[in-house]
Amino acid sequence: MVTKRIVLKSRPIGIAIPENFKIETIELSPLNDGEVLVRGLFFSVDPYMRGRMNEAKSYTPPFQLDQHIEGGVVAKVVKSNSNQFKTGDLVIGMLPWQEQMVVSEKQLQIIDGEIAPPSYYLGILGMPGLTAYVGLMHIGKPKEGETVVVSGAAGAVGMVVGQIAKIQGCRVIGIAGSDEKCALLKKDFGFDVTINYRTVTDIKKAIAEACPNGVDIYFDNVGGEISDAVISNINFHARIPLCGQISLYNVTEIPMGPRLQPMLLTRSVLMQGFIIFNYQHLFPEGRQQLLQWVKNGQLKFTETVLHGFDQLPNALIGLFKGENTGKMIVEA
Amino acid sequence: MVTKRIVLKSRPIGIAIPENFKIETIELSPLNDGEVLVRGLFFSVDPYMRGRMNEAKSYTPPFQLDQHIEGGVVAKVVKSNSNQFKTGDLVIGMLPWQEQMVVSEKQLQIIDGEIAPPSYYLGILGMPGLTAYVGLMHIGKPKEGETVVVSGAAGAVGMVVGQIAKIQGCRVIGIAGSDEKCALLKKDFGFDVTINYRTVTDIKKAIAEACPNGVDIYFDNVGGEISDAVISNINFHARIPLCGQISLYNVTEIPMGPRLQPMLLTRSVLMQGFIIFNYQHLFPEGRQQLLQWVKNGQLKFTETVLHGFDQLPNALIGLFKGENTGKMIVEA
Numbered sequence: 001m002v003t004k005r006i007v008l009k010s011r012p013i014g015i016a017i018p019e020n021f022k023i024e025t026i027e028l029s030p031l032n033d034g035e036v037l038v039r040g041l042f043f044s045v046d047p048y049m050r051g052r053m054n055e056a057k058s059y060t061p062p063f064q065l066d067q068h069i070e071g072g073v074v075a076k077v078v079k080s081n082s083n084q085f086k087t088g089d090l091v092i093g094m095l096p097w098q099e100q101m102v103v104s105e106k107q108l109q110i111i112d113g114e115i116a117p118p119s120y121y122l123g124i125l126g127m128p129g130l131t132a133y134v135g136l137m138h139i140g141k142p143k144e145g146e147t148v149v150v151s152g153a154a155g156a157v158g159m160v161v162g163q164i165a166k167i168q169g170c171r172v173i174g175i176a177g178s179d180e181k182c183a184l185l186k187k188d189f190g191f192d193v194t195i196n197y198r199t200v201t202d203i204k205k206a207i208a209e210a211c212p213n214g215v216d217i218y219f220d221n222v223g224g225e226i227s228d229a230v231i232s233n234i235n236f237h238a239r240i241p242l243c244g245q246i247s248l249y250n251v252t253e254i255p256m257g258p259r260l261q262p263m264l265l266t267r268s269v270l271m272q273g274f275i276i277f278n279y280q281h282l283f284p285e286g287r288q289q290l291l292q293w294v295k296n297g298q299l300k301f302t303e304t305v306l307h308g309f310d311q312l313p314n315a316l317i318g319l320f321k322g323e324n325t326g327k328m329i330v331e332a
Numbered sequence: 333m334v335t336k337r338i339v340l341k342s343r344p345i346g347i348a349i350p351e352n353f354k355i356e357t358i359e360l361s362p363l364n365d366g367e368v369l370v371r372g373l374f375f376s377v378d379p380y381m382r383g384r385m386n387e388a389k390s391y392t393p394p395f396q397l398d399q400h401i402e403g404g405v406v407a408k409v410v411k412s413n414s415n416q417f418k419t420g421d422l423v424i425g426m427l428p429w430q431e432q433m434v435v436s437e438k439q440l441q442i443i444d445g446e447i448a449p450p451s452y453y454l455g456i457l458g459m460p461g462l463t464a465y466v467g468l469m470h471i472g473k474p475k476e477g478e479t480v481v482v483s484g485a486a487g488a489v490g491m492v493v494g495q496i497a498k499i500q501g502c503r504v505i506g507i508a509g510s511d512e513k514c515a516l517l518k519k520d521f522g523f524d525v526t527i528n529y530r531t532v533t534d535i536k537k538a539i540a541e542a543c544p545n546g547v548d549i550y551f552d553n554v555g556g557e558i559s560d561a562v563i564s565n566i567n568f569h570a571r572i573p574l575c576g577q578i579s580l581y582n583v584t585e586i587p588m589g590p591r592l593q594p595m596l597l598t599r600s601v602l603m604q605g606f607i608i609f610n611y612q613h614l615f616p617e618g619r620q621q622l623l624q625w626v627k628n629g630q631l632k633f634t635e636t637v638l639h640g641f642d643q644l645p646n647a648l649i650g651l652f653k654g655e656n657t658g659k660m661i662v663e664a
Contacts (some may be wrong), residue, residue: 262580273599
C-alpha cells in the first residue's frame with residue numbers, strides 16, 4: 001500500500017519557500033507486533049518547526065534532507081497489531097507528515113474526543129496551551145492587578161496567555177499584526193487593550209499609553225523591535241518568559257538591537273528562555289487546569305484550519321506571514 | 333568646627349572627570365540628642381556610584397547637584413550624644429563623603445575590628461561580598477563540576493565570586509584587564525584559567541578554549557562585548573546573574589549589540605538582574621558564611637587603597653579605568 005509524505009527537499013535561507021518541500025509517494029511497510037497503522041486527521045503546524053529546517057543544533061534535532069518532516073498529529077487507528085489500541089481509536093503523537101503511517105505503539109497516546117474536539121489536543125490542551133500555562137504561571141507568576149503584555153497575542157500560545165492572565169486578575173495588553181486579530185482579541189478573548197504593530201506609528205509610545213503603570217510581565221513570542229518597545233516600559237522586578245522569537249526565525253545572521261542588560265540589571269528583571277519539553281513534570285497539572293477552564297467557558301480557543309494534506313508546506317510558510325489566527329492546523 | 337566634604341559639582345557626560353567634583357569646607361552643626369560625631373576612616377568606592385551621578389532614576393536615587401556624595405563608610409566615634417555608641421567605637425553606615433560628620437545613631441552599626449580588618453566590612457564582609465554570595469549561590473546555584481565564568485574577575489565582587497565557585501567544586505574562568513590581575517587571580521585566588529581581555533586577540537575563541545564543556549554560570553560584572561563572547565559559549569540551562577555593566581556605565585546612548593533572546597530561548601537560559609539591596613533577608617546567612625570562609629582561610633580578599641580624603645574623586649574615576657584590584661578604598 002502506498003501513501004503520501006512530505007520531505008525536506010532543501011534547507012531554507014531566510015523565509016521558507018514551497019521549493020524547500022517535496023510531496024512524494026512511498027510504500028508502507030507491513031505491520032509488525034506492537035505496531036499500528038494510523039491515518040492522520042489533524043496535523044499541527046508550529047513556529048518552532050522553522051528552526052528544525054536549519055542544520056544548526058537547537059533544542060530539537062534538525063529535520064534531515066530527503067526525510068519526512070514531523071510534528072504533533074491527531075490520528076485514527078486503521079489497523080492494530082498492538083493490544084493497547086483498536087481500530088477507530090483516536091490517538092496523538094509526534095508523527096511524520098504522512099497521510100497514513102505504520103508506527104510503534106510507544107509513539108501514541110489515546111485521546112478522548114468527547115471532552116473536546118480532537119484538534120484541541122494539538123492546541124489548547126496540547127503544547128501551545130501547556131506552553132502558555134507553564135510560561136505564564138510558573139515563570140511569569142502573575143499577581144492580581146499586574147499588567148501583562150503578550151506579543152504574538154493572536155497566535156495559539158498568545159491567546160491562551162492573555163486569557164489565563166485575565167483569569168488571574170491582570171490587566172492584559174495584546175500585540176498582534178492586523179485589525180481583525182486585534183478586534184477578535186478584545187471581543188472574544190477579553191484582552192483589555194490591543195496594539196496593531198503593523199499600523200501603529202510609535203509602538204513604544206503606544207505601549208506606554210496602554211500600560212500607565214508599566215509592564216510587570218512580558219510574555220514574548222516574537223522578539224525584535226516589538227520586544228525592544230515593551231522592554232523600554234518594563235517595571236522593577238518584572239518577569240519576561242521568553243517563549244518565541246518568530247520575528248527572528250528566518251534571519252540569516254545574528255541581528256543587532258539595543259543591549260538589554262543595563263535595563264534588566266537596574267530594574268532587577270528576570271528573563272527566562274524556556275522550552276516546554278523541559279517542563280513535563282508540570283503537564284498533568286497544566287492539562288487538568290486547562291481542561292477545567294475550557295469546560296467552565298473561561299478559556300476559549302480558535303484555529304486556522306487549512307484543508308488537504310498537501311497544504312502542509314503552505315501552512316508552515318503562512319505562519320511567518322501572520323496568516324493564522326490562533327492555532328494553525330491542517331486537516332487531511 | 334569645620335570639615336571638608338565632596339559634592340557633585342556637575343553631572344558627567346560619559347566618563348566622569350575631576351571637574352564633576354568639588355571639595356569644599358562646611359561648618360559642622362552641634363550634636364543633638366541621639367546624634368554622634370564620627371570621623372571617616374575608610375570610604376567605599378563602588379561602580380554603582382557612577383549611576384547615581386546621572387539624573388535618571390535608577391534603583392538608588394541620583395546624587396543632587398552641590399550636595400555631598402555618599403557611600404559606605406567605616407568611621408570612628410569622636411563624640412556621642414547617643415547611649416548606643418561611645419567614643420572610640422568603630423561603626424559603619426551609608427554616610428556622606430565628609431571628613432567628619434554629625435549623624436543620627438540610626439544611620440550607624442557597630443562593627444568588630446578584632447574579627448577582621450575594619451575595611452573588610454566595606455568589602456568581603458560588606459556589599460561586595462554579599463553581592464557575590466547572593467548572586468552566585470541564590471541566582472547562579474552552582475553545582476559541582478560546572479563551569480563558571482566571571483567577568484570583572486579582579487574586582488571586589490568578582491574575586492569573591494570566583495573563590496566561592498571554587499569552594500563549590502566548580503571550574504572557574506576569570507576575565508580581567510591586565511596580566512598582573514590575571515596572575516594574581518590564578519596564584520592567590522585559585523582561578524583555573526584567566527583571560528586578559530585587553531590583549532587576547534579573539535575573546536570568543538579564548539573562552540571556548542577555556543571552557544571545553546561550555547559555560548554553565550556567567551556572573552556578569554561588565555556587559556558589552558565581553559558578555560557577547562561569553563554568551564556565545566553558553567550552555568543549555570545556564571544561569572546569568574547580572575550584577576554589573578561597568579563597560580556601559582559611562583555610555584551616553586543605548587548601545588547596540590547582538591540580540592540575546594534567540595540564544596537565551598533556544599538554550600533555556602536564565603538571566604536575572606539583581607540589586608543586592610533587595611536581598612536583605614539573605615544578609616545574616618551570607619555574612620555568617622562569608623566570615624566562616626574568611627576565618628578558615630578559604631576566602632581571601634585584596635584591596636586597592638588610596639590615601640587621603642581628597643583622593644575620593646580620583647578613586648571613583650579610576651574604577652572605570654581598571655585601576656583597582658579588588659575593592660577600591662580611600663583611607664582618610
